[in-house]
Amino acid sequence: MLRLAAVGDVHVGADSVGHLREGFATLAEQADVLLLAGDLTKRGELGEADVLAGELRDLPVPIVAVLGNHDHESDQQRVLTQRLLDVGVRVLEGSATVLEIAGVRLGIAGGKGFAGGFVGACATAFGEREMKVFANASMLTAAAMESALGSLDTDVRVLLMHYAPIRGTLHGESPELYPLLGSYLFAELADRCGVDLIVHGHAHGGTEKGATPRGIPVRNVAQPVLRRPYAVYGVEPGRHASQQADRRADAPVG
């Protein structure tokens, strides 16, 4: 069984040197890999990127991260990404990576994701240019994420994002905010492709546990939700393969 530690929304700043690292003190005993679900910094400034890199440098497990909306605030996301790469963190944006852990191949696809809403209350790419740009952003992001996921032929597949893919993990947030907190497109693509686990952050007032319509577990790992340094999820290889077999059995004949 793979043990995946995950946390998001840690909001590292110049005023938080050492905070994150202190929480990771026993990480190696508890997990095989660390997933970071975005909003890693307060406002995505270069000084914050340096603090974050220092917190993550030489941690004893592989780290895979996506950025969040806070990390884009200063429009320095490329530099922030490079600082993370420099200390060995794999950063995903509509891309995927593969780790081999104790003979098990773990594939992680991911990216920031975006807003747009959920079935019955969604933005549509219609009308003003601004509305089209907003709605299309989710569609383009989802298409890249699906392509990345489709590239993974691994024993375990995980979708890592910042924005939420389902309403279920938003319970506790104001319902008026839901369209700004995520998009159903990401749950739809996960159900279509088959994954073992979806991890996201962003919704500080939400709940940890939910599932897609096809039953894929979704976990909101925003630290204010977890109220612990990180969560650890155990994943047995092969779940998504059986999901795909189920889907083939469900498919109409002819």
Place this chain on the structure above:
Amino acid sequence: MSTEADPFLAEHIHEALARDERVNAPELRVTVEHGFVHVDGVVATEDRKRAIAEVIDEGWHELTLDNRTTVADFPPDGRIEVV
């Protein structure tokens, strides 16, 4: 002193707490009622919790701050959930 809830003012304060570089926390919940501004949520550091008071005092000194925010300093619990 107002005795009624003021949702528009609450939203202006929410916006200020999102934009101010000392705080940058759009995730905080803000309500204004009976001359009090209630702020709730989790912030990463004590400095940011203190900065909430500075932002309110600079922009809305006529309000009394009820700062209910929690500083993220959570202990590990060793749990593992098999999914």
